[in-house]
Amino acid sequence: MSAVAVRARTWNPRRVAGVSVVNAFLLGIGVLAIYPYLVMLFGGLKSAGELSTNPSGVPHQPNFSNFTTLFTGTTGSFMRRALLNTFIVTIPFTILTVVLSAMAGYAFAKYRFRGRNLIFALLIASMLVPPEVNIPTLYVIFAHVNWLNTYQVQILPGTASVLGMFMARQYMQSIPDEVLEAASVDGAGHWRKFWRFILPMSAPVLGAIAVLTFVLKFTDYLWPLVMVSNPKYEPIMVALPSLSTSQTGFIVEYELVLAGCVVVTLPLLLLFLRFQDTLIRGVSAGAVRG
């Protein structure tokens, strides 16, 4: 890594040694990153007996019986219900969050109106208040209006995402005003301008908000844990830790739990590989601006 090596990119021995050491180190880190995925996959393919004697290695007698157990009988109906609940909750939540973010972001980006800066500043400041502060009050309120153990308690709260609105606004500010002026000349109203011009042109940022929101909601644990206790409405993340064929929750069957982890990890992994750049850009959005 000496200055000379950086300037002259020839294959001198020092450079070769540097490249090998660095790549070996990174591959080692990569193995550590991947290994728990293997423990999960291998564990899902082991019997209860093998998991307890051989928790770390390749399965000696790999079989899919955990996966069949997971989707048949009472465990199967429990599992299917929980997976269905997750999607019933996550998809509308994501759509609502994106729509609310886009509409509000558009108003803050492209209109001047009384109170705009004040409202915007208050919304940004509210990000300092941890959402968990509201759990006690919301629990009391939802108990009074009979919203505990429902879908709406999992779908509606949290749809006003200040971060999502902020991302949408930043992006829409970069759309030239001339586009909207031309549309106005052609007789387009406010709604039409939003629908026909702003939305399609903001597709990248709205996609990023959608993917991030979907992943966060899909993997959320604390909120449904507190607000939902009836398995009929329980999402998969709450059901997963207590998976067992006995349904009592006293004996956890880890080979089943690991198979269940494989089932919930697959969609996330596919989503990640497909939208990798979007997700990573979303994560690091605030990093550069600070």
Place this chain on the structure above:
Amino acid sequence: MAPYLFISPFIFSFLIFFAVPSALSLALSFARYNGYTAIHWVGLQNYRALISDPEFRQALRNTLFYWLVPLVPLLGGALLLAVIVRSKLVKWSGFYRTLIFVPQVMAPVAAALVWRVMLSNNGIVNSVFHLHTSWLVDPSAMKWGVVLLLVWRGLGWYFVVFIAGLSSVPEELLEAASVDGARAWQRLRYVILPLLRPTIVFAIVIDTIASLQLFTEPNLLIGNGGGNLTGAPPSAAPVMNQVIVNVTSGEYGLAAAVGWLLFIAIGIFSLIQFRLFRQARQ
């Protein structure tokens, strides 16, 4: 009128599910309320009760532990990896970026359950290091198990943040430094780190906020399992458990007070960090 119509759905959801409940929760933190009988205003009594409650203090210490212990390996490790992956010695930086980020893709619930297996008595951690540690039940080891999980899952997140920060360091500046004879660590110390300061502040603030709100990992990783609401025993339970425990036992005033103490802590820590880094810059 149009802009108000466009922001109204967002504002409506924000007021109903966030702003109004926040105000009510602040009020509730000064009251004793069990959900059905009349509200009793008790002033600062909830806060006093919490501060003198040994279980709350222990939870506070545990949360500080989960915040401070992984901080250096997470941020230092992520920065080191980011500098290495961005260096000219590495060709497939895209491949390594994916590889290092991938633990972040596993849901926290799944990650905690998988690490339960890895930290079991005959799990991989004990067998590789020839240990006989009961990571999941031994009070002196439990918290370290949580740290292992947090570092494994979190490293990729900070790595990606630092990669983004590094891409804002102009290439010409590094080359100019090399021409002037600056060695690798000198370029890191005098060129990269000062330019990366805003990114580092961002990473620390995000880490602080996330650590104070920690809940899923300790509760699913340690203790006896079985899908309890709050699985971690008091000696390793984070502050968030105090919110949940008080909600489930109907002590809503106490629960709200825990939440606001959390808010005060986040506010103070964020402020200190911004101050420290602003001073360092001048």
